[in-house]
Amino acid sequence: MAEQEVPIKTVHLFRLLDQKLIELLKSLSADDWNRPTLAKLWTVKDIAAHLLDGNIRVISSSHQFAGDPPSNPINNYSDLVDFLNVLNATWVNAMKRVSPQLLIDLLETTGKQYGKVMAAADLFAPAPFSVAWAGEDESVNWFHIAREYTEKFHHQQQIREAVGKQGILTAELFYPCIDTFMCGLPHTYRTVKANTSTLIQITVTGEASGNWYLLKMAEGWTLIKNAGSVPDAIVTLSPDIAWKVFTKGINPQAALEASKVSGNINLGENLFNMVAVMA
Numbered sequence: 001m002a003e004q005e006v007p008i009k010t011v012h013l014f015r016l017l018d019q020k021l022i023e024l025l026k027s028l029s030a031d032d033w034n035r036p037t038l039a040k041l042w043t044v045k046d047i048a049a050h051l052l053d054g055n056i057r058v059i060s061s062s063h064q065f066a067g068d069p070p071s072n073p074i075n076n077y078s079d080l081v082d083f084l085n086v087l088n089a090t091w092v093n094a095m096k097r098v099s100p101q102l103l104i105d106l107l108e109t110t111g112k113q114y115g116k117v118m119a120a121a122d123l124f125a126p127a128p129f130s131v132a133w134a135g136e137d138e139s140v141n142w143f144h145i146a147r148e149y150t151e152k153f154h155h156q157q158q159i160r161e162a163v164g165k166q167g168i169l170t171a172e173l174f175y176p177c178i179d180t181f182m183c184g185l186p187h188t189y190r191t192v193k194a195n196t197s198t199l200i201q202i203t204v205t206g207e208a209s210g211n212w213y214l215l216k217m218a219e220g221w222t223l224i225k226n227a228g229s230v231p232d233a234i235v236t237l238s239p240d241i242a243w244k245v246f247t248k249g250i251n252p253q254a255a256l257e258a259s260k261v262s263g264n265i266n267l268g269e270n271l272f273n274m275v276a277v278m279a
Contacts, residue, residue, distance in 0.1 A: 004124055006142045008183075010149035010176050011118050017149070018111035020168055021051070021156050025104050028163060033100050037162040038249040039155070042092065044162050047155050048103050049095035050088060054151060055110035061128060062117045080132060118145055133276050135187030146180040150276065153177040154247045161249075169239045174208040178239070181246040181276040182212045182223065188274040189214060189221040192267070194232075200267055201231035206239040233263040235271050246276040 025048060033045040042050070095103070127144030130136045136143075153173065160166055168174060182202065189200075198216040203209070213224045213231070237245065237259045244250035250258075252272040261268035 006123055008142065008146045008176055008179050010146045013149060013173060013176060014115045014118055014152070017152055017156065017168070017173060018115065022104060022108050024156070024159065024165060025107070027165070032163045035162045037158045038244065039158050044159050045100060045103070046092045047159055048107065049092050051152065051155055052103060052107050052110065053088070053091040055107065055114045058117055059110060059113050121145060134184040135190065143183070146176065150177045150180050154243055157243055158249070169206070169208065171208045174239060175210060178204055178208065178242055179210070184274055184276045185214050185223060185271070186221040189270055192270050194267060198267070199227060199229055199231045201227060201234045202271060203234065203236045204239060204242050205236065208239055231263060233261065233268040235268040236260040245272055246274055248275055
């Protein structure tokens with residue numbers, strides 16, 4: 001029996017991404033840790049603390065430990081976002097008493113354990129959590145893990161943006177992130193009306209360049225590998241704009257003005273409303 005092909009491979013990248021994070025954090029000055037970021041109310045230190053929270057949650061989950069259940073029932077996407085926001089804020093506030101040096105040590109230690117948990121996962125087994133921003137109620141592990149990769153990637157990129165130190169918008173590290181984000185396009189376009197066979201091309205330029213194609217079928221929108229026909233709309237974004245669009249790091253109108261949309265403008269503009277994080 002042939003081995004299943006993993007659509008988006010990210011497991012092998014966690015070690016390198018974490019290595020880049022530790023190198024970055026060790027290079028920061030005292031002032032850098034307090035710099036504001038695109039993550040609204042969070043500083044650089046707050047984001048580092050949030051990344052530690054992510055590591056610890058995954059490791060604890062691997063021990064079959066889930067912590068306290070939600071105090072209020074989660075009946076919809078909004079309830080889930082509210083619950084996660086409270087969890088995140090509670091952790092970040094508690095970590096304000098922890099030094100940057102200790103944060104680095106804890107991130108380095110837990111990052112290695114986190115990587116082992118991901119490497120041990122059956123990539124086609126049901127995931128513990130669905131990728132809700134892609135409209136899924138149930139997901140398989142490769143997609144859940146790819147989503148976790150985008151979390152680590154975009155939070156590190158937020159830190160880099162805040163301190164002016166780039167280094168991960170590369171083909172090796174960024175392409176799997178943006179490829180995962182694009183999986184949310186069919187859900188984003190679910191209410192967009194168009195004729196069957198309407199085709200939208202999304203192009204990201206730069207070192208991690210690529211083309212993605214969104215096709216309208218009778219049952220809805222779907223991502224396809226190759227165009228097959230002339231697109232009805234083409235959206236072209238730079239890497240710096242692309243990651244911000246999908247993580248609420250830029251105003252949709254500002255992102256639209258910094259990008260290029262040709263063909264059916266109304267169709268293309270919908271992309272700038274996509275959010276590939278729990279927000």
